[in-house]
Amino acid sequence: MIIVLEALNLSTEYLNKKGVESARLNAELMLAHILNCKRLELYLMFDRPLDQTELTAYREFLARRANREPLQYILGEAEFYNIKLKVNRSVLIPRPETEILVERIIQDYSQKSEFKFLDIGIGSGNISIAILKNISFASGVGIDVSDDALNIAKSNAENNFVSERLKTIHIDILKDDVMSLGKFDAIISNPPYVSSGDFEKLEPELKVYEPQIALTDFYNGLTFYRKIVSVADKLLNENGRVYFEIGKGQSGEIKTMMMNSGLDNISILKDYQGIDRIIAGDIK
Numbered sequence: 001m002i003i004v005l006e007a008l009n010l011s012t013e014y015l016n017k018k019g020v021e022s023a024r025l026n027a028e029l030m031l032a033h034i035l036n037c038k039r040l041e042l043y044l045m046f047d048r049p050l051d052q053t054e055l056t057a058y059r060e061f062l063a064r065r066a067n068r069e070p071l072q073y074i075l076g077e078a079e080f081y082n083i084k085l086k087v088n089r090s091v092l093i094p095r096p097e098t099e100i101l102v103e104r105i106i107q108d109y110s111q112k113s114e115f116k117f118l119d120i121g122i123g124s125g126n127i128s129i130a131i132l133k134n135i136s137f138a139s140g141v142g143i144d145v146s147d148d149a150l151n152i153a154k155s156n157a158e159n160n161f162v163s164e165r166l167k168t169i170h171i172d173i174l175k176d177d178v179m180s181l182g183k184f185d186a187i188i189s190n191p192p193y194v195s196s197g198d199f200e201k202l203e204p205e206l207k208v209y210e211p212q213i214a215l216t217d218f219y220n221g222l223t224f225y226r227k228i229v230s231v232a233d234k235l236l237n238e239n240g241r242v243y244f245e246i247g248k249g250q251s252g253e254i255k256t257m258m259m260n261s262g263l264d265n266i267s268i269l270k271d272y273q274g275i276d277r278i279i280a281g282d283i284k
Helices: 004-017 023-035 039-044 052-066 071-075 098-109 126-134 147-159 204-209 223-235 251-260
Strands: 077-080 083-086 115-120 138-144 166-170 184-189 236-245 263-270 276-283
Touching: 004 023, 004 052, 023 039, 023 052, 023 071, 052 071, 071 077, 077 126, 083 126, 083 147, 098 126, 098 184, 098 236, 098 276, 115 126, 115 223, 126 138, 126 147, 126 166, 126 184, 138 147, 147 166, 184 223, 223 236, 223 251, 251 263, 251 276
Parallel strands: 115 138, 115 184, 138 166, 184 236
Antiparallel strands: 077 083, 236 276, 263 276
């Protein structure tokens, strides 16, 4: 019979050998999920034995994590800006850095009387849902090329009670006509910005498991920025704004691209590592 403490110690050692970062935390979160308890509650049940069903499930989770499958996909959920989201391999796992983008938008629009935005590449819906949860009068349209991602976004919007204010549409921003979408106060996008060269250097959690079309443009990482700024003036209301999440080392080129397309008042925010991560600009 294996008790909780023994299971955690053995699994931590196993994950460490497999090169998994934060092995103990991963082990605890997976076991807490199986036991349907909070992680810290495990510390009050170290002597609790695991039954065969629980042990089998835990071993399956450990094998998947040892193969570097992201923890969030194993658990089927992720947290972002104090909301819980369903995730699977059809969508990117929301990152803490993207919360900086959401925070900036909330600061810019929470005191307005209305706010309608376009989320290009909605994915799991994390950005749109976080905004809608924090700005009660906001409404949004989210577009994506992936039907599977759109289904996840719809489900997450329903689970977080904002579905009535979020419309999701299948559109390929690079190929389809977007003029029929209407006008917006802001365009928001965390597009695929990893270059083809950098993609090959990614950790297995990213390169193997997360959707490639959400990570890379299979070129220089700038394809989607160039396309979006080229249509921004047609999609934005007067005094409209464009907000992007960007990759390391891209701020200079994207700022120039935005200025050449008629955007001004360009501002850049750094992430928690001091890297330029968010860029925003106004339509003239």
